[in-house]
Amino acid sequence: MSCPLCVPPEPERILWRDAQCRVIDAGEAGYPGYCRVVWGAHVREMTDLAPPERTRLLEVVCGVESALRALLEPVKINLASLGNYVPHLHWHVIARFPDDPHYPDAIWAPARRQGSARPLDREALRAALVRHLGPGI
């Protein structure tokens, strides 16, 4: 069985990338400010990376957090590396709002409401990522 983060079954909405990782729009309904940061190599856990790689991945995660905060002013940012279904190291970076489908619960809890449509300008997000992370490749 191939890994869907090594060989994506559908084209990903890539927002930014460098030689080591990529930032993709998660495309989750009700969550316009939801990105995933995917490490390129197929490793399972943060501690499977060398310490400088861990620091670099955190730097990218924090760059995404900064871009989302600047653009959307969310009430909270949620960060998570779970990988129970897809054990290829990736981070969820999620801008949270009081009117989103699950707030104040985690997005993996049952939904509390439909959530209001909150538009996100994807090009503005790309530009904010470049501001916080540099041009990428």
Next chain:
Amino acid sequence: MSCPLCVPPEPERILWRDAQCRVIDAGEAGYPGYCRVVWGAHVREMTDLAPPERTRLLEVVCGVESALRALLEPVKINLASLGNYVPHLHWHVIARFPDDPHYPDAIWAPARRQGSARPLDREALRAALVRHLGPGI
């Protein structure tokens, strides 16, 4: 309203600490290998920390991950910084097993089963944390 991570309403089960943060046993039923890493100062988000502090906090989170992996050999580690209820920077570090209450879902999803009792030797965990993080204070 005071912050329960600044002024804990009950004594915490502290496993390790240094001048900047502490590691506590989350005491969650069905999850013996579930720790929280709490940053001492009351800040909301990772990007409210200076970059060296972010790196240090990640180092502690990864030290806890390493200790849990060495001690329990979980099938997966879950890491998360959410804070929707308690917006004081803290990380969940959770050892996951196929027979735990929520696997393969996130622990915030509805439970799938009661989960089997998996004993954890708290003193062995303390010793593993010291091995991976140093003596602390």
